[in-house]
Amino acid sequence: MKLNISVVLGILMCLNATAQDTGKVWGIEECVNYALENNIQIKQTALQVEANKTSQQSAKWDIAPNFNLNSNYGWNFGLNIDPVTNEISQARRQTASLNLQGNWVVFNGLRKHYNISKSNLDYLAALYDLEDIKNDISLNVAASYLQILLNKEILVVAKEQERVSQLQVNRTTKLVEAGASPKGDQLQLEAQLARDHQNVIASENALTISKLQLANLLQLENPDDFEISSPDLDVPEAALVARDPASIFATAMDLQPAIKGAETRVESSEKNEAITKSGAYPTLSVVGQVGTSYSDQILEPAGTETVNIPQPTYDQNGQVIFIPFSQTVPIGPYEEKKFGNQVGDNLNEYIGLSLSVPLFNGLNVHSNKQIAEINTKQSQLQLEMEKNTLRQTIYQAHADAKASYNSYLAAEVTVESSEESFKYSKERFEVGALNQFDFENAKNSLAIAKSEMLRSKYDYIFKTKVLEFYLTNQIKL
Structure with missing residues (x-):
């Protein structure tokens, strides 16, 4: 599975609807479903599926007989042979012919049968390609969605730090005005407040940029109106982390469309080998034809009449006598035989x-056979490459998920310790037992710990969802 920007480009077209419904908040499933219906690459792949389906139908109908109707009409000048009367003449003539030809291949080395099987496999492989692209889109949507959620929570942490600093500034200002604290303490706290405000602005910018990146992928006309829902995501249990990655890989082998597509293409290549081998076999066909012709040089009389023609014979005495015999003979004038009459006659x-x-x-069959065998080996190598890529991806995802989970557990402990440390430092600072520098260090350490915990949390969630995807071929938050 290849996750890249070209796959995701334009996939989240769901945001086009927000330009008309600014109050709508999109959930991840809505975005994914809309993307699957509107992504350009998905539409292109779907068209390829339709093309393969058409080829499949064409291969099935190829076993039926072929019928072709041919006709011509022409003028002859000079010495020529009339194609109807077969007479040599120099007269100008007009001739026409009409032929219905049929051909049915009875045997050609089972080439048509193999071609049907190959077209079925090619159609199935195209369906797997379509499913694989949809999976890529789902994963990329989830990654972009989680990035926005992470930036939202980091912004909350930054604002909390700013709020705490603002409270300290307010308190110290009153002490300075009462003469209980030096002016330098107030100035240091105001400087820290300014730094915290900068962090808030940076966090807001990061959130805005993550939204714009998602919006740009969507080709949004008005990205300012884009807003996603913020579900309360629990940290997944560590069941997948504890699971053997080899078992995840074994399950994914039976589910992932990239593997199924590669396996199907190997079968298609093998069928193509059989097709090329069939070129060495004889071809037996049943052929038939029905035709008629026309020539303007064929004449027919205007009518007929019955005449008595004396026929010689012998009487009883052996004498020759003539007996009248009736016979129908044509009479002029002669006219060109009509086209309709000639067609039947x-x-x-x-x-x-x-x-x-x-x-x-020219060794074409032998060469085609060798090329087909090479293509089969290439398909087999491509299958092995897909398997290796899937194995590496799963093992890497499993290692990343395990590392993220351990990092999150460690970050949780760090946050708890930092919160206690900050609470203690705050109490000491307020009674003058802790200097400004140490207090700011405690506050900054808490902010860093919370931010790191959030990053570990969302990284672990995404890595877990990736592993769930390889086990179920679905992704949900």
């Missing part, structure tokens, strides 16, 4: 078998 039919045996064709 000149009709001809043909049916037969055609056998084509490949003897030598």
